[in-house]
Amino acid sequence: MDSLFIVMPAYNEEANIENVIEKWYPVLKGKSEKSRLVIADSGSSDLTHSILMQLKNRYPQLDILDTKYKQHGPKLIALYKYSIDNDADYIFQTDSDGQTNPKEFEAFWDKRGSFDAVIGLRNKRGDGAVRAWVEKVVCLLLRIIFKVSVPDANAPFRLMKTSVVEKYLDRFEEDYNLPNIMLTTFFSFYRENITFGSISFKPRQGGKNSINIIKIFKIGVRAISDFRYFKKTMN
Numbered sequence: 001m002d003s004l005f006i007v008m009p010a011y012n013e014e015a016n017i018e019n020v021i022e023k024w025y026p027v028l029k030g031k032s033e034k035s036r037l038v039i040a041d042s043g044s045s046d047l048t049h050s051i052l053m054q055l056k057n058r059y060p061q062l063d064i065l066d067t068k069y070k071q072h073g074p075k076l077i078a079l080y081k082y083s084i085d086n087d088a089d090y091i092f093q094t095d096s097d098g099q100t101n102p103k104e105f106e107a108f109w110d111k112r113g114s115f116d117a118v119i120g121l122r123n124k125r126g127d128g129a130v131r132a133w134v135e136k137v138v139c140l141l142l143r144i145i146f147k148v149s150v151p152d153a154n155a156p157f158r159l160m161k162t163s164v165v166e167k168y169l170d171r172f173e174e175d176y177n178l179p180n181i182m183l184t185t186f187f188s189f190y191r192e193n194i195t196f197g198s199i200s201f202k203p204r205q206g207g208k209n210s211i212n213i214i215k216i217f218k219i220g221v222r223a224i225s226d227f228r229y230f231k232k233t234m235n
Contacts, residue, residue: 003032005088009075015206043070073177098205120157126203
């Protein structure tokens with residue numbers, strides 16, 4: 001059986017984390033015994049870490065990855081490296097805020113033999129018009145700079161062959177903040193066999209979003225510079 005690592009970054013998710021793990025853990029059923037649900041946990045100022053450590057007693061295939069970064073992107077990179085180092089066949093990434101639906105996973109899993117990556121497409125978003133607009137701007141920039149056309153570059157609902165992630169992961173510094181966007185870009189630019197599948201995307205189920213409009217603007221300015229740098233390195 002194929003091994004699956006479900007990976008999630010977590011930051012101040014005490015309101016969501018137990019419910020999210022309870023819903024996603026059953027997805028491991030029927031996969032290789034090597035399969036894991038891995039949470040990258042560091043930097044939280046609430047009870048997220050304490051809750052996770054208690055949950056380890058209940059869920060034997062739950063791994064807690066402590067990183068030195070609290071930001072989302074660096075945690076993703078650490079999670080992907082962890083999955084590679086532990087010989088996962090497939091990596092599925094989602095977030096720990098309860099916005100995605102585990103019932104939609106199997107449709108992606110069923111396509112694993114046909115594609116290198118199956119990436120979520122959020123046609124309707126519950127997280128607000130501003131974030132939907134930001135995603136459209138990102139996709140426009142990718143079209144202009146990299147000449148790639150993707151409908152959703154940053155969806156936190158993606159099933160990827162570990163071998164394909166490994167091909168591109170060493171292009172990132174360990175503190176890079178937008179690895180999912182660039183992985184989608186690399187997959188498309190280098191013509192990996194990828195597809196997009198529609199998913200639902202709920203509002204945050206609890207807690208407070210750590211990203212506001214000012215941070216989004218600053219990230220966007222930095223992203224344009226990063227995109228130009230990556231483009232110079234690509235053949």
